[in-house]
Amino acid sequence: MAEEMLEVSVWRGAAEGRFxxxxxxxxxxxxVLDLVSHIQQRLEPGLSYRFACRVxxxxxxxxxxxxxxxxxxxxxxxxxAGADGRVEIAPLRNMPVIKDLACDLAPFFDxxxxxxGRFAPTQTRTDDFAPVAPASIQRQAxxxxxxxxxxxVCYSACDVVAWNPDYLGPAALNRAWTLHNDARDGAHTxxxxxxxGDAGCHACHxxxxxxxxxxxQISPTLSIAGLKRASALAALxxxx
Amino acid sequence: xxDRLGARLWLAQRASAAMLALCVxxxxxxxxxxxxxxxxxxxxxxRTRGSITWLAFYGLFVLAVAVHAPIGLRAILREMTAWRGRxxxxxxxxxxxxxxxxxxxxxxxxxx
Numbered sequence: 074m075a076e077e078m079l080e081v082s083v084w085r086g087a088a089e090g091r092f093x094x095x096x097x098x099x100x101x102x103x104x105v106l107d108l109v110s111h112i113q114q115r116l117e118p119g120l121s122y123r124f125a126c127r128v129x130x131x132x133x134x135x136x137x138x139x140x141x142x143x144x145x146x147x148x149x150x151x152x153x154a155g156a157d158g159r160v161e162i163a164p165l166r167n168m169p170v171i172k173d174l175a176c177d178l179a180p181f182f183d184x185x186x187x188x189x190g191r192f193a194p195t196q197t198r199t200d201d202f203a204p205v206a207p208a209s210i211q212r213q214a215x216x217x218x219x220x221x222x223x224x225x226v227c228y229s230a231c232d233v234v235a236w237n238p239d240y241l242g243p244a245a246l247n248r249a250w251t252l253h254n255d256a257r258d259g260a261h262t263x264x265x266x267x268x269x270g271d272a273g274c275h276a277c278h279x280x281x282x283x284x285x286x287x288x289x290q291i292s293p294t295l296s297i298a299g300l301k302r303a304s305a306l307a308a309l310x311x312x313x
Numbered sequence: 314x315x316d317r318l319g320a321r322l323w324l325a326q327r328a329s330a331a332m333l334a335l336c337v338x339x340x341x342x343x344x345x346x347x348x349x350x351x352x353x354x355x356x357x358x359x360r361t362r363g364s365i366t367w368l369a370f371y372g373l374f375v376l377a378v379a380v381h382a383p384i385g386l387r388a389i390l391r392e393m394t395a396w397r398g399r400x401x402x403x404x405x406x407x408x409x410x411x412x413x414x415x416x417x418x419x420x421x422x423x424x425x
Contacts, residue, residue, distance in 0.1 A: 233392070236392040236393065237391065237392055269316050269317070269319060269320035270316020270317070270318065270319025270320050270323075271316055271319040271388075271391060272316065272319075273316060273319070275316075275319050275320055275322075275323035276319075276388070301323065304320050305320055305321075305323055305324045305327075307320075308317055308320035308321050308324065309321075309324060313317060313320065
């Protein structure tokens with residue numbers, strides 16, 4: 074019996090480029106990353122793409138698959154290939170393409186820095202552990218957003234980032250929200266100041282594309298809504 | 314850089330939206346009621362003229378619009394065009410003033 078083949082169109086080039094079609098044999102339990110790896114290993118050694126863990130932890134293999142941003146290592150071909158056996162794989166949106174399927178994530182992570190996505194410690198190693206009640210509202214709010222793997226799927230899905238390149242984006246704001254709810258952190262007000270306004274949380278339209286596409290089922294929209302409330306309140310009090 | 318203006322504008326737009334929700338509901342309900350009753354324009358003016366209540370209500374409505382619309386317009390222009398900075402803020406502010414002027418003129422027209 075003839076082997077079933079998939080027609081996989083892959084973006085080749087950088088900002089300027091074109092889709093090139095490759096025929097890849099269909100396998101059981103095949104992931105989109107398997108398709109790309111097959112093409113790179115067997116058909117096109119010059120193909121550039123990024124991956125590391127292959128188990129949905131590192132967040133490095135995200136690409137645009139059939140028009141939607143996805144983590145390719147955990148996306149089964151069966152979920153995305155149409156009846157015609159076609160799959161289109163492109164780099165993520167909203168970031169400069171270095172080559173083929175590899176984007177430059179520097180702007181994405183620079184925004185984490187701008188959003189003060191760094192823990193600001195208030196204690197030293199000689200202090201006792203800070204008690205954090207697992208059932209507290211703050212801890213639960215932090216828990217809801219803490220599993221982010223930094224894959225940039227949300228950033229790629231976000232229309233506001235596409236319209237306003239200065240916008241911090243869902244991942245950086247989600248990170249800021251988890252830190253805002255960390256009782257041990259000492260930069261809450263400075264962080265609210267960093268994330269408020271036209272390039273920050275208040276620019277979010279609540280389209281929820283980030284929430285829709287997040288492979289970890291996080292809702293950055295919810296985190297951003299929390300930041301909107303907290304920073305607006307801080308602005309009202311004159312703290313920021 | 315702290316964007317105090319952005320945060321405050323967001324707050325003002327939400328607060329004015331809450332007011333508009335109430336104003337629009339009252340406005341629509343009154344309109345439907347007035348039309349069903351077969352009131353003519355002259356009869357409607359007869360009820361609004363000299364009424365401090367309607368003057369206050371529509372005055373508030375106009376002020377809420379004048380806060381809400383320019384902030385939204387500013388956000389749309391920021392996203393859809395390259396226009397940023399002080400000139401855009403001033404233009405949006407000017408649009409708000411124009412809305413107040415035009416709106417209050419109409420409200421006073423109903424009152425007098």
